[in-house]
Amino acid sequence: MKVIALGFFDGIHLGHGALLRRTAEVARDRGLSPAVFTFDRPPKAVVTGRPIPLINSAEDRRGLVKRLYGIDEIIMAPFDQRMMTMPWREFITGFLAGEHQAAHLVAGHDFHFGHKNQGNPQLLQETCKELGIGCDIIPRVEISGMTVSSTYIRQLVEEGDMERASRFLGHPHTLTGTVRHGRGIGRSQLFPTANLIIPPNVLIPSHGVYVTRAYLPDGSAYDAVTNVGNRPTVNNGADITVEASLLHFEGDLYGKTLRLEFFKKLRGEMRFDSVEALRAQIQQDIGATASYLASL
Ligand SMILES: Cc1cc2nc3c(=O)[nH]c(=O)nc-3n(C[C@H](O)[C@H](O)[C@H](O)COP(=O)(O)O)c2cc1C
Numbered sequence: 001m002k003v004i005a006l007g008f009f010d011g012i013h014l015g016h017g018a019l020l021r022r023t024a025e026v027a028r029d030r031g032l033s034p035a036v037f038t039f040d041r042p043p044k045a046v047v048t049g050r051p052i053p054l055i056n057s058a059e060d061r062r063g064l065v066k067r068l069y070g071i072d073e074i075i076m077a078p079f080d081q082r083m084m085t086m087p088w089r090e091f092i093t094g095f096l097a098g099e100h101q102a103a104h105l106v107a108g109h110d111f112h113f114g115h116k117n118q119g120n121p122q123l124l125q126e127t128c129k130e131l132g133i134g135c136d137i138i139p140r141v142e143i144s145g146m147t148v149s150s151t152y153i154r155q156l157v158e159e160g161d162m163e164r165a166s167r168f169l170g171h172p173h174t175l176t177g178t179v180r181h182g183r184g185i186g187r188s189q190l191f192p193t194a195n196l197i198i199p200p201n202v203l204i205p206s207h208g209v210y211v212t213r214a215y216l217p218d219g220s221a222y223d224a225v226t227n228v229g230n231r232p233t234v235n236n237g238a239d240i241t242v243e244a245s246l247l248h249f250e251g252d253l254y255g256k257t258l259r260l261e262f263f264k265k266l267r268g269e270m271r272f273d274s275v276e277a278l279r280a281q282i283q284q285d286i287g288a289t290a291s292y293l294a295s296l
């Protein structure tokens with residue numbers, strides 16, 4: 001039998017954290033197994049037909065829940081026709097209590113669910129009581145009077161305000177991708193970089209240079225400076241790359257999965273008159289990155 005946290009959980013921010021901590025705690029106390037319910041795509045995007053670029057890919061959400069809150073099980077439900085039209089009561093009784101063996105549910109103060117979002121925290125609590133299932137509704141988490149929400153954090157990431165994003169997330173913004181081949185200009189004329197393939201429907205931070213830390217699949221971590229943008233000095237096209245130069249790393253990363261944590265934006269992306277001028281600037285960016293991370 002399970003304790004299940006309910007929501008979409010993009011970002012795994014501090015509001016979500018309050019639910020996940022409670023979920024893990026109830027599971028421990030009652031000898032149940034903790035789980036997080038989420039959808040494979042954002043319901044709002046399906047309902048409105050407008051894509052919502054997310055803070056994290058589904059895989060990153062899974063990784064954050066495990067790393068930060070020690071919860072292994074993610075129930076990743078498809079947000080399909082069946083889910084969209086499921087009456088709110090059926091979602092609790094048939095789906096959560098029946099199919100997923102919920103013995104306790106944890107949701108936030110504004111959690112709405114079921115066909116046309118007609119279910120709400122009060123109905124959830126009443127129905128759980130009828131069924132003899134435990135239920136916690138977690139009050140709103142705020143920071144300096146601002147509600148912690150995925151929508152607000154998406155805005156911060158889009159603006160490149162990684163320090164504020166970190167405060168609301170409770171951890172640095174995380175972006176994971178597979179390393180693909182670049183054009184080799186970096187390796188031959190500048191600094192070698194790992195170019196990431198970013199999963200679809202994930203937010204790209206605003207163009208610029210960031211203090212980051214890179215995690216390799218074997219768990220090793222390197223300070224890294226990351227450029228996001230279209231590289232106007234060497235490129236005429238509009239294609240956007242996310243490329244990380246790992247400090248004190250030598251080796252082949254092609255095809256590997258790299259997880260980046262974003263700490264701070266150092267500067268905007270600029271067009272330099274020469275590759276030498278860009279190289280001098282990147283050298284400074286590397287220095288700034290090393291001192292920022294050393295000061296944490
Ligand atoms: C820390 C860092 C900062 C960068 N800043 C800029 C920049 O301000 N302007 C720019 O045109 N390119 C910038 N670049 C991108 C380089 O032009 C790019 O690494 C190089 O063209 C290699 O491209 P390639 O991977 O396609 O070979 C930066 C790269 C790094 C690693």
Ligand SMILES: Nc1ncnc2c1ncn2[C@@H]1O[C@H](COP(=O)(O)OP(=O)(O)OP(=O)(O)O)[C@@H](O)[C@H]1O
Binds near residue numbers: 018
């Ligand atoms: N600040 C918060 N405090 C407490 N609970 C929260 C907070 N933000 C979200 N929750 C709860 O966490 C679960 C997941 O919420 P959801 O993914 O909809 O997050 P959100 O940040 O409110 O998203 P959005 O900005 O898109 O509304 C829900 O049960 C929700 O009520």
